[in-house]
Amino acid sequence: xxYLADVGVLARKDLLLELRARDTLPAMLLFVVSTLVxxxxxxxxxxxxxxxxGLLWVALLFTALLGLSRSFAAEREQGLIxxxxxxxxxRSAIWLGKALSILAFLALAELxxxxxxxxxFKPVDAALVGGVALADLGIAAVGTLxxxxxxxxxxxxxxxxxxxxxxAIPIVxxxxxxxxxxxxxxxxxxxxxxxxxxxxxxxxSFEYVVTE
Amino acid sequence: xxxxxxxxxxVYLVVFVVLLAYVFIIALKLQRLERELAELTExxxxxxxxxxxxxxxx
Amino acid sequence: MWxxxxxxxxxxxxxxxxxxxAIALIFFYAPLDEDGLNQKIFYFHVPIAxxxxxxxxxxxxxxxxxxxxxxxTADLESYVAIHLGVxxxxxxxxxxxxxxxxxxxxxxxxSEDQLVLFLVLFLFYCAYFMLRYSLPPGxxxxxxxxxxALFGVALIPVSILAIRLSQRFIHPIxxxxxxxxxxxxxxxxxxxxxxxxFAVAATLYHLELAGxxxxxxxxxxxxxxx
Numbered sequence: 001x002x003y004l005a006d007v008g009v010l011a012r013k014d015l016l017l018e019l020r021a022r023d024t025l026p027a028m029l030l031f032v033v034s035t036l037v038x039x040x041x042x043x044x045x046x047x048x049x050x051x052x053x054g055l056l057w058v059a060l061l062f063t064a065l066l067g068l069s070r071s072f073a074a075e076r077e078q079g080l081i082x083x084x085x086x087x088x089x090x091r092s093a094i095w096l097g098k099a100l101s102i103l104a105f106l107a108l109a110e111l112x113x114x115x116x117x118x119x120x121f122k123p124v125d126a127a128l129v130g131g132v133a134l135a136d137l138g139i140a141a142v143g144t145l146x147x148x149x150x151x152x153x154x155x156x157x158x159x160x161x162x163x164x165x166x167x168a169i170p171i172v173x174x175x176x177x178x179x180x181x182x183x184x185x186x187x188x189x190x191x192x193x194x195x196x197x198x199x200x201x202x203x204x205s206f207e208y209v210v211t212e
Numbered sequence: 213x214x215x216x217x218x219x220x221x222x223v224y225l226v227v228f229v230v231l232l233a234y235v236f237i238i239a240l241k242l243q244r245l246e247r248e249l250a251e252l253t254e255x256x257x258x259x260x261x262x263x264x265x266x267x268x269x270x
Numbered sequence: 271m272w273x274x275x276x277x278x279x280x281x282x283x284x285x286x287x288x289x290x291x292a293i294a295l296i297f298f299y300a301p302l303d304e305d306g307l308n309q310k311i312f313y314f315h316v317p318i319a320x321x322x323x324x325x326x327x328x329x330x331x332x333x334x335x336x337x338x339x340x341x342x343t344a345d346l347e348s349y350v351a352i353h354l355g356v357x358x359x360x361x362x363x364x365x366x367x368x369x370x371x372x373x374x375x376x377x378x379x380x381s382e383d384q385l386v387l388f389l390v391l392f393l394f395y396c397a398y399f400m401l402r403y404s405l406p407p408g409x410x411x412x413x414x415x416x417x418x419a420l421f422g423v424a425l426i427p428v429s430i431l432a433i434r435l436s437q438r439f440i441h442p443i444x445x446x447x448x449x450x451x452x453x454x455x456x457x458x459x460x461x462x463x464x465x466x467x468f469a470v471a472a473t474l475y476h477l478e479l480a481g482x483x484x485x486x487x488x489x490x491x492x493x494x495x496x
Contacts, residue, residue: 142421149414153404163401163418166394167425170432181439190435194428201424205417208337212409216307219372223311223365224293227318230361234474241481248488255495 006089010097015104017074024070025105028063032113035059036120052121053128053179057172060113060132061139061165067105068143069160071098072151081151085210095144095206103140110136127188131178134191138171138198145202148209170194278480281473288466292459300459308373313460315365317467319384322362323426325355325471326395330423333416345412346486348419349402350478352395354471359392380440386433387426394422 018024039055075081084094110132118124143164150160171194177187296313329351336344366385371377380386398418405411 145417149401149418152410152414153401155400155404159397159400159404162397166390166397167421169390170425170428173432173436177435177439186435190428190432193431197424197428198421201421205337205420208413208417212413216372219368220307220310222368223314226364226368227314227361230357230364231470231474234357238477238481241485245481245484245488248492252488252491252495255492259495 003090003093006093007096007100010084010094011100011104014071014098014101018101018105024067025108027070028067028105028109029112031066032059032063032109033116035062036113036116040120049122050180052117054176056113056117056121057175057179060110060135060175061168061172063109063113064106064139064143065161065164067102067109068139068147068164069150069157071102071144071147076151076156081210091207091210092203094210095148095202098148099140099144099202102144103136106136106140125179127184128179130188131175131184131191134188134195135171135175137195138191139168141195141199141202142167145206145209148206152209167198278473278476281469281476285466285469285473288462288469292463292466295459295462300456301453308369309456311365311369311372313463315362315369316460317464318358318365319362319388320464321467321471322355322358322388322391324468325351325358325475326391326419326422326426328475329355330419333419336412336416337420345416346482347479348416350475350482352398352419352422353478354475356392356395356399358467358471359388359395362388363392381437383430383433383437387429390429390433391422391426394425398422 036056036059039052039059043051043055072081075084085091114124114129114132146163146167147160150156150163153159171191174187174191174194178184178191181187292313296310300309300313302309329348332341332344332348332351335341336348363385366382366388367377370379370382370385378385398415401418402411402415405414
C-alpha cells in the first residue's frame with residue numbers, strides 16, 4: 001500500500017500546484033475551444049460530420065501535447081527530478097503519479113471540449129466518449145514517459161511532439177474508428193489493447209528513463 | 213523497354229544505388245579514421261623520441 | 271575459425287553470392303504469372319521490408335540487453351541496427367512507392383497496409399535519431415534510446431492491427447489482395463531473396479559497427495596521448 005500512497009502524494013502535489021498556479025489547465029481549455037472554432041472555418045461548406053469528428057481528435061491530440069509539454073516543467077525549472085529520483089520509493093510511482101495528474105487535466109479539458117464540440121458540430125454519442133476516455137489513458141501513459149525523456153534533452157519543446165505523434169497514431173485510429181464507424185467495439189478494443197500494452201511498458205521502463 | 217520493365221528496373225536501380233551510397237559513406241569514414249590514426253601515431257612517436265635538440269658539444 | 275577477424279569478409283562473400291543467386295533466379299528462373307512484372311518488384315520489395323523489421327527487432331533486442339544485462343556494447347549495436355533498419359525502411363518506402371505507381375498509377379496509396387505501416391515506423395525511428403542527437407553521449411542517452419527502441423518493437427504489432435482496422439473507414443471499398451500466392455519455384459526464389467537481403471544487412475551491420483568501434487578506440491587513444 002506504500003506504493004499507492006506514494007503515487008497518491010505525487011499526483012496530489014501536481015494537482016495542487018496547478019490549482020495554485022493555474023497556468024496549464026486554462027491554457028489547455030482555451031486552446032481546445034479556439035481550435036474547434038478554427039476548425040469550423042477550416043471545413044468547407046458541405047463537409048461531412050465525419051470530417052468534423054476527425055478534426056476533434058486532432059484538437060484533442062494537440063491539446064494533450066500542450067499539457068504534456070508543461071508536465072515536467074516545474075521539476076525541470078527547479079531541478080527537482082534528482083530529488084524525486086532519490087526518494088525511497090519505486091521510480092515508477094513518479095510516472096504513475098504524473099500520468100494520473102495529466103489524466104485529470106485531460107479529463108477536465110474534455111469536459112469543456114466535448115460539449116463545445118457537440119454545440120458547434122454534431123451531438124456527442126457514447127462511443128465517442130468511450131473512445132476519448134480510453135484514448136486519454138493511452139495518451140497519459142505514453143505522453144508522461146516521453147515528456148520525461150524530452151525533458152532530459154536539449155531540444156525539449158521540439159522533441160516531445162516528434163516522439164509522441166508516431167506513437168499516437170494507433171490511438172487516433174482507435175478513437176476516430178470508434179466515433180465514426182458502425183462497429184465501435186473493435187476500435188475500443190484496439191484502444192484497450194494499446195493502453196494495457198503501453199502502460200505496462202511505461203511502468204516497467206520509467207526507472208531507466210530517470211536514472212543512469 | 214516497355215514502361216513495365218522500366219518500373220522494375222527502377223526498383224533494382226534504387227536498391228543498388230542506396231547500398232552503394234552507404235558503402236561510399238563508410239569508405240569516407242574509413243579515410244577519416246586513417247587520417248586520425250596517422251595523427252595519433254605521430255603524437256605517440258613524438259612522445260617516445262622527443263625531438264633532438266641541438267646540444268653544445270665539447 | 272569463426273573469429274571476429276574472419277567474420278566480415280565471410281559475411282560479405284555470403285551476401286554477394288546470395289545476391290547474385292537471387293538476381294539470377296528472379297530474372298532467369300522464376301516464372302512469370304498473370305500479374306506480370308509485378309512479381310519481379312515483389313521479389314525485392316518484400317524481402318527488404320522483412321529485413322527492415324529484422325533490423326528493428328535486433329535493435330530492440332540489443333536495447334533490452336543494454337537495459338537488462340548492462341551489456342556494454344549493446345547500446346552501440348542497437349543504434350547501428352536501428353540505423354540500418356531506417357535505411358532499409360526508406361528503401362521499402364521507395365520501392366513500395368514505385369510499385370504503387372506501377373500498379374495503381376499513383377506514387378502513394380493509402381490503401382496498402384504495408385506502405386502506411388512503414389511510413390509510421392519510419393517517422394517513429396527518425397524520431398529515435400532526433401532523440402539521440404539531442405542528448406550528450408553517456409549512460410542517459412543509452413538508456414533513453416534503449417527504452418524508445420523497445421517502444422518501437424511494441425508499436426509494430428499494434429500499428430499493424432490499427433492500420434488494418436483503419437482501412438475499413440478510410441477505404442470502405444474492398445481492397446484487393448496483392449499478396450503473392452506463389453508457385454513452388456517462385457517461393458524458392460523469394461526465400462533466396464530474403465536470405466540475400468538478410469546477408470547484405472548483416473554485412474553492412476558488422477561493417478558499420480567495426481567502423482564505429484574503431485572510431486571509439488581512436489578517441490580513447492587520443493585522450494590517452496594528450
